[in-house]
Amino acid sequence: MSGPLKVWIDRSGRLLRLRLDRPKANILDAALVGALEGAFVQQGGAAELRGVLIDASGAHFSFGASIEEHLPERCAAMLAGFHRLVLRLFASPVPVLVAVRGQCLGGGLELASAGHLLFAAPDAKFGQPEIQIGVFAPAASCLLPERIGLAAAEDLLLSGRSIGADDACAMGLVTEIADDPEAAALGYFDRYLAPKSASSLRFATRAVRRGTIEKVSAKLAAIETMYLQELMATQDAVEGLSAFIEKRPARWKDL
Numbered sequence: 001m002s003g004p005l006k007v008w009i010d011r012s013g014r015l016l017r018l019r020l021d022r023p024k025a026n027i028l029d030a031a032l033v034g035a036l037e038g039a040f041v042q043q044g045g046a047a048e049l050r051g052v053l054i055d056a057s058g059a060h061f062s063f064g065a066s067i068e069e070h071l072p073e074r075c076a077a078m079l080a081g082f083h084r085l086v087l088r089l090f091a092s093p094v095p096v097l098v099a100v101r102g103q104c105l106g107g108g109l110e111l112a113s114a115g116h117l118l119f120a121a122p123d124a125k126f127g128q129p130e131i132q133i134g135v136f137a138p139a140a141s142c143l144l145p146e147r148i149g150l151a152a153a154e155d156l157l158l159s160g161r162s163i164g165a166d167d168a169c170a171m172g173l174v175t176e177i178a179d180d181p182e183a184a185a186l187g188y189f190d191r192y193l194a195p196k197s198a199s200s201l202r203f204a205t206r207a208v209r210r211g212t213i214e215k216v217s218a219k220l221a222a223i224e225t226m227y228l229q230e231l232m233a234t235q236d237a238v239e240g241l242s243a244f245i246e247k248r249p250a251r252w253k254d255l
Contacts, residue, residue: 013046027064055098063103105126125165127163134252149222
């Protein structure tokens with residue numbers, strides 16, 4: 001239970017609980033990403049498991065990935081680890097439920113988008129702000145078009161704007177809005193997933209994403225290469241990241 005992630009088994013072994021617990025904004029750094037992947041590897045194969053619920057301590061789900069780890073000397077390792085986690089989550093053989101309060105931004109939204117069902121508080125905000133600091137969101141570029149359609153995904157990815165829970169629900173990103181999203185997710189699990197055969201539920205979960213998993217995996221590999229070999233070779237990408245860390249306006253050279 002110590003460290004950046006709280007892990008426990010709930011509902012008589014039928015539900016794996018994962019809670020982001022890295023104050024103050026649950027930044028998805030290498031330690032938290034590694035803990036999430038480790039929990040899936042160690043706990044996700046139990047035969048009686050019927051679901052995973054990811055939520056977060058504090059007022060916000062996650063402000064996203066560590067900006068420092070996006071810098072050129074560290075970004076290859078950061079992307080490899082984070083994308084491995086996202087793909088593992090996206091290909092999970094049991095449904096992944098996500099409960100969101102407050103801000104769910106950048107890598108936080110990529111993590112949430114890889115799940116199956118998303119429950120949000122009325123105050124939740126969702127966005128991919130990467131373009132505002134001169135980069136883009138590789139995983140979201142693959143996941144959001146599949147989840148909410150190309151036009152809506154382009155809006156979020158190209159503008160970098162955030163949307164509220166109502167708009168996210170209208171887009172199909174959010175399954176349900178509730179004052180207590182954790183309770184709503186647990187209620188959904190208890191009503192719809194817990195009574196099912198764990199074996200049959202695994203087949204159904206795999207079937208619904210059959211083909212899409214392979215598509216997202218191949219696309220993400222190509223986009224990761226683009227990010228590392230092309231984007232990070234530009235002056236503006238490094239400038240945007242540096243300006244954010246230094247808390248100053250970026251000076252774009254359009255190069």
